[in-house]
Amino acid sequence: MSKIKILAGIFLFLTSFTFTSCDNEPIDPNIDLDEFNGGGNSTGVFTAKVGTDNFNANQLIEAEYVNTALGTQLNIVGVSSTGKTMSIIVHNPTIGTRNASSDLSSLLSFSYASSANDLYSNINSATSQYSGTLTITEFNLTTKKLSGTFSYTAYGALSSSTQIQVTEGKLTNISFENTTTGGGNNGGGNNGGGNNGGGNSSVVGSYKLTAFNTSVPTDLNLDGTASTNQMDEISCLNNSFLTINANNTFTSDAEGVDIEVTVDNNGVEVESIVCYEDAQIAGTWVLNGNTITFTYTEEGEVYSDTFTIQGNTLKYVLEDGQVVGVEENSGAPVYLNSDITLIYTKQ
DSSP states (O other), X not given: OOOOOOOSSOOTTOOTTXXXXXXXXXXXXXXXXXXXXXXXXXXXXXXXXETTEEEEOOSEEEEEEEEETTEEEEEEEEEOTTSOEEEEEEESOOXXXXXXXXXGGGOEEEEEEEETTEEEESEETTTTEEOOEEEEEEEETTXXXXXXXXXXXXEESSOTTOEXXXXXXXXXXXXOEEOOSSOSTTSOTTTTTOOSSSSHHHHOEEEEEEEEEEEEEXXXXXXXXXXXXXXXXXXXXXXXXXXXXXXXXXXXXXXXXXXXXXEOTTSOEEEEEEEEEEEEEEEEEEEETTEEEEEEEETTEEEEEEEEEETTEEEEEEEEEEEEEEOTTTOOEEEEEEEEEEEEEEO
16 A cells, blocks of 8 residues: 555644645754744753663754733743653643642643653552652743752653653753743733643543544545544544653544455556554643644654644644545546645543
8 A cells, every 4th residue: 555644633743634734844953833832942952861872852842931820821842853752741830949749729730752752741540649849040031041959759641660760850041932822820810821621631631532523525435425534434533542641641542444456357557545553642731821732743753733622622634635535437546735734522
């Protein structure tokens, strides 16, 4: 099969029915990753020792200070030149030392991903205990600069017995985007712009793809009735899922539709529509008001996508994509230009 990847779910370089979005290209120094909502790349130094290896966010640093339903939140993400990712989330940040805990008003969360299948966080899934310490030495809302040090024990997402010590963590002169409306720890909350209706905990859970809507209707099942929801036309996407974990990691399947080209006994190429399922993907997520941004690494490249939270659903809109359709007369598969909207519903 001549495979062009199709990601029915959260693939962050979303190729829905054989397309690649220009808005979700892999990170490189020439790309402004606005999908993180941080207003462009931050400046500063973000380093740590991960086991015996050195982590240096020399590819990308993004930092933002936002309102949530529980106050304010500081999000920091760093990506190394080899695609390794580390993130820090601090609720209601202040200068001083904070020990990690599950208290949402003072939550301190760390995560680390060396690859899509090698994820860690500072939460021990066996005991539900949080590990780590962050000392903020500078947090200036005027200059929009922050500095500090940190360390934590990183537990494997699949098994808490897999552990890595993260030490010598340094944040130096990190610039951040301030989108808070209240300015400071008392400016968030429901009156300060937080519109998630319950903080991180409200978005955590299992989601199922319930709509794959396209601006161009198709008749993939050749019943004579074209549909804009591709899930009404083909069953490939019916079990697509997304799981958002409390430790700021996520997993998603990678089901989709492709056009398979085979050669018959007469040497003639024959095209047909087929379903496929790739390996599951995993990564980290960051909440910003009523949007959630997913980041993961695939084959050494880092990708990011932002969904809008609407009640118990997550919505992703992609303009100018391509979908698989069929020719009206022959029923042969073709590619059609189309806008695409994905809807995931919490289960």
